[in-house]
Amino acid sequence: MNRDYPLERVRNFGIIAHIDAGKTTTSERVLFYTGAQHKIGEVHEGETTTDWMEQERERGITITAAAITCFWTKTGEPDKKDTAKKYRFNIIDTPGHIDFTAEVKRSMRVLDGAIVVFDGVAGVEPQSETNWRYADEAKVPRVCFINKLDRTGASFENSYKSILDRLSPKAIRMQIPIGEESAHEGVVDLLAMKAYAFGGDMGENVIEGEIPENLAAAAKKHRGELVERIVEQDDAAMSAYLEGKEPPVEELKAILRKAVIANEIFPVYCGSALKNRGVQLVLDAVVDYLPSPLDLPPATGTNPKTGEPAERHASDDEPFCALAFKLQTDPFVGALTFFRVYSGTLSAGSYVYNSTVGAKERVGRIVRLQADKREEVQQVFAGEIAAAVGLKETKTSHTLCDEANPIVLEEIKFPEPVVSLRIEPKTKADQEKMGIALRKLADEDPTFRVTTDEETAETIISGMGELHLEILVDRMKREFNVTADVGKPQVAYRETILGSAETEGKYIKQTGGRGQYGHVKIRMKKLEPLVEGAKIAKNVTREDHFEFINNIKGGVVPQEYIPAVEKGVREAMARGILAGFPVVDVSVDLYDGSYHEVDSSEIAFKIAASMAFRDAAQKAKPVILEPIMRVEVVVPEQFMGDITGSLSGKRGAIEGMEDRGMNKAVHAKVPLSEMFGYTTTLRSMTEGRGSMTMEFDHYDVVPTNVAADIIASRK
């Protein structure tokens, strides 16, 4: 079977935004204009296409990262009835809320480009900055859309300036608005030097016209800037331009396309999704400037057999390789594994190799989700996004490939969870259901963890924020019918050491019968970050937060007991040193010890290792670590003093302030433990006029007096 459309007509992209900027509304319009959907659901009624989960409806936020396929014909071109002749859009949904970092990160990894939506009143908001950073990390080409220009207080200039100041000086306006606030009517395209208005009930008729007189001068000036920025990207065009010969529009567009794909220019568009103005021109920009899979560098990874680097190009002729980026339960089809194909093809009913875990998987069916239907496909090709039914072992971020040509693609790195809470099933029956439910949810979401308190045997769940956990608990109750009592959110503290120590651990019992004999000597120090490109020696196990070095010479501790020693150390780490929080970032070097022919056993060595760890850790300056959050509070000026005062009182470090429209924005780093319930405090302090966002920044050592309180409260 061959592909039914050329790869250069595919665009895999996401629509990303600060919550409330209008992502859902914009997505709705995209689905409408691409013909996938004929009725537009109002957001407040929760009838949107991507928000199918019940609780998403209630909360009005998009949590899931479903991929939707739709088809587009560019404005001004004759409508192509046959979808195979159109541009194929695979839109990867990204969540707006900061707590869903994992979702945002993993979608960034599989999308090739993005439309970034901004609120034309607020301009750049904290989540826009966070998303922009993630997109920078993943080198995702972007076009910007300044939305809501019809709203009172909207300003294209201010929003545009906030993008330049706070996100990137590489942004450049492609349009200027015709009117703002209630006078907003359309946009001027600076390359074409045409005006556009949008007729029909849903703005589906794009009407091209001449630029209104009052905007002629501004359009000319801004076009000059735009053309200059474009020709700067190309030496030949630049020399021609300097000689007074402006390249034709088609050539300018070609140069701009290259620059956008190289992350050298971010084109800025504007309009109002709600009032149906401007979205079609942004879709044209997706076609014109965002990359097709062919424009991207090859996917890179390692060959698991040889350990050598490997790469795959976007070609159907290369061996199959894909990244699973999302597990989702579809109410109609069942459990779906969404994957992005980097190379080769995959057929329904065939087998695929999961190289991350080394398992062969049968692909039952392959489906593509469209706004209004689930299309079953026989085969998927390089560059596509689809979902498989029937995979059992495959989780988020696993690689699927051809068994004969294995590759493990680079993993998606996720941040560590910072908030945790205790959860207790109401009945015995719930106990079992809860175990299954939590395991499933953790499989879907790598920033959600489930652990058991060693002492109380209670279940503890951890995640990225209060909302994150609240939603997961909600899903557990609804989707799995588990009833449970849920504790208060707690800070996920950790422990570590600042110094180093050397010690021995002996577990010896030799009175009558068979005895016990385990004896180890260890050195412990702080784990140093790996130097880039460094090879890990054969005798070392290394993970993100732990390293174990086996330096035993001459079998003084027999090889068969070494895994037990490592296990003993790990168990002691999980139990903590000062207050029972998990220990991170230590390197343990087992360098000596002894054994007994008869009495030695795995258990004896495990206990000896745990004892040695505890002793060494006590001597190696143990400390408690706490998550420090990056906080941004936006308030009217008169409340500034109160806000900075209250944040400082919370052990916060104020890092800066700036104007944000009519308000002031305060940036601070504050320990998470001080921030629970701050939204309520803020509301009452500012008569409901302040708003706040917060995001994990880093872990830091807890001051001694605070640590003493934490330790006391855990006794």
Ligand code: GDP
């Ligand atoms: P999301 O949280 O980014 O998905 O944002 P939504 O699309 O749900 O929009 C948030 C609110 O802003 C909703 O009440 C929308 O009706 C409204 N909204 C979205 N786009 C526009 C727009 O262009 N103009 C105006 N005035 N309101 C809009």
